[in-house]
Amino acid sequence: MDGQKNGSNSLYEAIGGADTVSRLVQAFYPKVQADPSIGPLFPEDIDPVMEKQTLFLTQFFGGPPLYSDRYGHPMMRARHLPFPITPERAEAWLSCMKRALAEVGLDQQLQYAVLERLKGPAHHFVNTDE
Numbered sequence: 001m002d003g004q005k006n007g008s009n010s011l012y013e014a015i016g017g018a019d020t021v022s023r024l025v026q027a028f029y030p031k032v033q034a035d036p037s038i039g040p041l042f043p044e045d046i047d048p049v050m051e052k053q054t055l056f057l058t059q060f061f062g063g064p065p066l067y068s069d070r071y072g073h074p075m076m077r078a079r080h081l082p083f084p085i086t087p088e089r090a091e092a093w094l095s096c097m098k099r100a101l102a103e104v105g106l107d108q109q110l111q112y113a114v115l116e117r118l119k120g121p122a123h124h125f126v127n128t129d130e
């Protein structure tokens with residue numbers, strides 16, 4: 001799965017680069033852990049997940065390919081197959097992300113752009129109805 005192209009037009013640059021991605025991930029995972037629908041899918045030690053997500057979102061938004069450099073092809077849908085991802089859980093994930101984007105204080109248009117960019121993958125990772 002490719003992010004936007006690299007360079008000054010990328011969503012990565014527009015949102016403020018590494019600092020914003022890092023703050024977004026920091027804001028996102030406490031919400032994920034507190035969510036009754038998706039929290040239990042995640043390990044208690046969330047730090048490694050946060051680290052991977054930081055690398056992945058950097059590349060997904062069009063920044064440097066940090067995730068692929070370390071872990072190879074993202075194959076994100078395949079990496080999510082061990083976890084039962086229902087449509088409800090995809091919505092819960094997006095809801096956590098929406099609130100994290102607001103908390104980070106991006107301007108409204110960028111919040112919207114980021115969320116729109118993540119909706120496709122979130123629904124694409126759905127792998128079960130129940």
Ligand code: HEM
Nearest residue numbers: 038041042043049052053056083085089090093121122125
């Ligand atoms: C649709 C709802 C989603 C759920 C319920 C979900 C859940 C999970 C879970 C349980 C893990 C594994 C944690 C572990 O290491 O044990 C994971 C890993 C990960 N997720 Fe998601 N996820 C969702 C959507 C997304 C989306 C939309 C993205 C990014 C576009 C994403 C990016 C990642 C990344 C980068 C990892 C780490 C992969 C690795 O192990 O290298 N996830 N997710």
